Amino acid sequence: MELVTILESIIREEGFILLDSTVSPGYAKLVVDTEDGITLDEITRLTRTVKDAGEINELFPEGIRLEVTSPGIDYPMTKLFQYKRNIGRAVRVLHELDNCPSPFEGQISAVENTTVTIENKKSRYSFDLVQIEKCQLVIR
Template sequence: MATTDEARLPERVRELASPLADDLDVELVDVEVKGSGTRRLVRLVADAEGGLDVDVIAALSRRVGSALDERDLIPSSYTLEVTSPGVDRPLRRPRDFARNVGREVRLVREQDAPGDREVTGTVVVADDSSVTLEVDGDEVVVPLADIDHGKVVLPW
């Protein structure tokens, strides 16, 4: 069983990395800390308006790596990976859906949400409270509170 410090490690890495990402106009989408001992992986998933380029990823990696080492937040050796969200990454937050306006997505609603459990359509609008999909020529508004997650439907 993980100790409290171990369980809080992703949150602590996020607290450290978020301002560094903000300085680069980068959104920190997700933080994962996996493994233990010398096989520890710290993965930062980041995104930016217009996407990320290699220089921004490298700059964020250097800044976060230096800050992690300076504060000795990870008690052993680790591998730091900075990446952009993949197309198969779950969509959960308003910004996730807004980034995918014009793309076809499949939404999975919470168990107790009204309507079909799954709905597939093209994202027309996404705001802080709902996602509007075009489904068979009709617009379907799904409250974010009803969505468990969504995924981009790949064209192949």
């Protein structure tokens, strides 16, 4: 079984969501989250669980350098739950809509099914997740 597949399985079993991973020989960096946000204690617990997993020890009997982190405030949103969690917050979105300036800045006003609505004082646009190339919180 491939390392990323094993890691995804462990992370899912522990109730977390894998947002991104970087893997090289003897090293793995995992960006994880939950729908409610992840705490430092949860990251610590997940790190121990991954390091202690039998499948990981079989693949890396000498050990693996493991970095488990939260997405951070400037990390691009990629999952629907991240948009829902940030309703009312200011974002900058790069997108593929023809009738809307890109990047577009505004507040997330609604999230329904796979559609995210972002509006500012002048306009309101709805984006399907597949139309969003990158969306990040705007920190003021």
